[in-house]
Structure formats: structure tokens, C-alpha cells
Amino acid sequence: MRKVYSFLAVSVFGIFVGSQITEGALLVPYWESLSSSEFYSYYSEFGPSIGKFYTILTIVAALIPIILLGYCYVTKSVGLKYAAMSSFFAVLFVACFYIYFKGTNEQFYNGAMTDMELSNVLKTWKTWHWSRVVIEILSLLFLILSLKKLNYSK
Numbered sequence: 827m828r829k830v831y832s833f834l835a836v837s838v839f840g841i842f843v844g845s846q847i848t849e850g851a852l853l854v855p856y857w858e859s860l861s862s863s864e865f866y867s868y869y870s871e872f873g874p875s876i877g878k879f880y881t882i883l884t885i886v887a888a889l890i891p892i893i894l895l896g897y898c899y900v901t902k903s904v905g906l907k908y909a910a911m912s913s914f915f916a917v918l919f920v921a922c923f924y925i926y927f928k929g930t931n932e933q934f935y936n937g938a939m940t941d942m943e944l945s946n947v948l949k950t951w952k953t954w955h956w957s958r959v960v961i962e963i964l965s966l967l968f969l970i971l972s973l974k975k976l977n978y979s980k
Contacts, residue, residue: 832973835890839966842887845880846959854952862944866937873934884923887962888916891969898972905975908968915965922958927951 853876857865891912898906930951933939939947 828977832977835894835973836966836970839887839890839969842883843959843962843966845883846955846962849880850952850955850959854948854955858945858948858952862937862939862941865944866934869934870937873931877931884920888920891916891965891972894969894972894976898976903972903976905972908972908975912965912968912972915961915968919958919961919965922954922961926954 857868860868891909895906895909895913897903898909903909930947933947
């Protein structure tokens, strides 16, 4: 049964990371190709649904290593240190949202930037996004290591 839970945990977290890579590889370049008025029109229409999608997926993904950490702690599992590292990176990628993305995304709804200002903000947004993807991949890797220890420990 542990292997089924492990498969589901890694699958859901992998879908999350894949969606983040897709956002960075497809949505951000598209956003950068738009004028500020086109971007604001797009963002006012699709921003709320994009936000809901990523909010739910991010919460679920972040809870996976945290729940695993609790389980490993209670059972004194050999995967505890990897679960702790995965949880640390999960908290970090959630913190990135509050540190940078929340305020910047709200600015997109206000629609007050010029083409040049928006271009500069999107470049910064992209840098933060790809940095966050690296953090998410690290969380996923430590999640896999923890689950491997958990599933193959005696």
C-alpha cells in the first residue's frame, strides 16, 4: 500500500512541477509577446482561472511532503531527513508566492504599467518563476528520496 501512496504522491507533485514548467515555457513567452493593453485584457479574462488552478495545485503539492514529514516523524522513518528537506523546499516555494508573486499579480489586475514597465516586470517575474521551479524540483527530488527510503527500509 505504501507504494500506491508513493506513486500518487509523486504523480501529483510531478503534475504540479510539470504545470509550472509549462507556465514558464508557454504562458510567459506569450505574455511577453503582448502589448500592455493586450496583456491586461488577457489577464483580466484568464488571470482568475489561472490563479484558482495554481492555488489548488500548489496547496496540494505543498501538503504532500509536509504530511510525509509528519508520518516519518511519528514512525521514526529513515526517510525523515529527506522528508524534512522536501518540506523545507515546499514551504519555500509557497513563501515565494507571498514574497513576490502575490503583489506583482495584483499589479497585473490594476493594469497601470506602460509597455516598457510591463516588459521589465515580466522579465523579473520570469526569473522568479524559474527560480521557484528549481525549488519545486528540489522538493520533488527530496520527496522521492524520502519515499524510496520509506518503501525500501526494513
